[in-house]
Amino acid sequence: xxxxxxxxxxxxxxxxxxxxxxxxxxxxxxxxxxxxxxxxxxxxxxxxxxxxxxxxxxxxxxxxxxxxxxxxxxxxxxxxxxxxxxxxxxxxxxxxxxxxxxxxxxxxxxxxxxxxxxxxxxxxxxxxxxxxxxxxxxxxxxxx
Numbered sequence: 624x625x626x627x628x629x630x631x632x633x634x635x636x637x638x639x640x641x642x643x644x645x646x647x648x649x650x651x652x653x654x655x656x657x658x659x660x661x662x663x664x665x666x667x668x669x670x671x672x673x674x675x676x677x678x679x680x681x682x683x684x685x686x687x688x689x690x691x692x693x694x695x696x697x698x699x700x701x702x703x704x705x706x707x708x709x710x711x712x713x714x715x716x717x718x719x720x721x722x723x724x725x726x727x728x729x730x731x732x733x734x735x736x737x738x739x740x741x742x743x744x745x746x747x748x749x750x751x752x753x754x755x756x757x758x759x760x761x762x763x764x765x766x767x
Contacts (some may be wrong), residue, residue, distance in 0.1 A: 698738065
């Protein structure tokens with residue numbers, strides 16, 4: 624199972640490197656489709672935090688891959704992020720640099736945004752075939 628867990632993790636990481644390999648949004652089976660472009664390009668790799676958070680675990684009966692990043696779900700399945708108003712908690716105003724200039728606001732209202740589905744938690748059909756071979760080798764190991 625450890626071998627399968629590592630292969631699962633490698634497959635998911637490869638999805639990031641090539642800009643998506645999925646069949647359709649919501650499916651766990653990979654395919655030839657690439658992610659749609661976002662404001663930062665087609666890749667989900669901006670800081671690498673999401674890609675680097677992918678981990679695998681296994682025990683004698685199971686193999687799994689996943690992430691503990693809160694925003695992983697919306698990137699994988701897509702969805703809407705509602706706009707909100709941000710007000711300062713401890714100061715009288717919000718201050719930040721935007722386009723090289725200091726901006727000061729009493730409050731900031733963000734826009735509602737649609738995040739496109741960019742499935743990365745998918746397994747490729749060829750990987751599934753490899754898992755079957757690994758399991759068969761394990762099951763028949765003692766019969767030789």
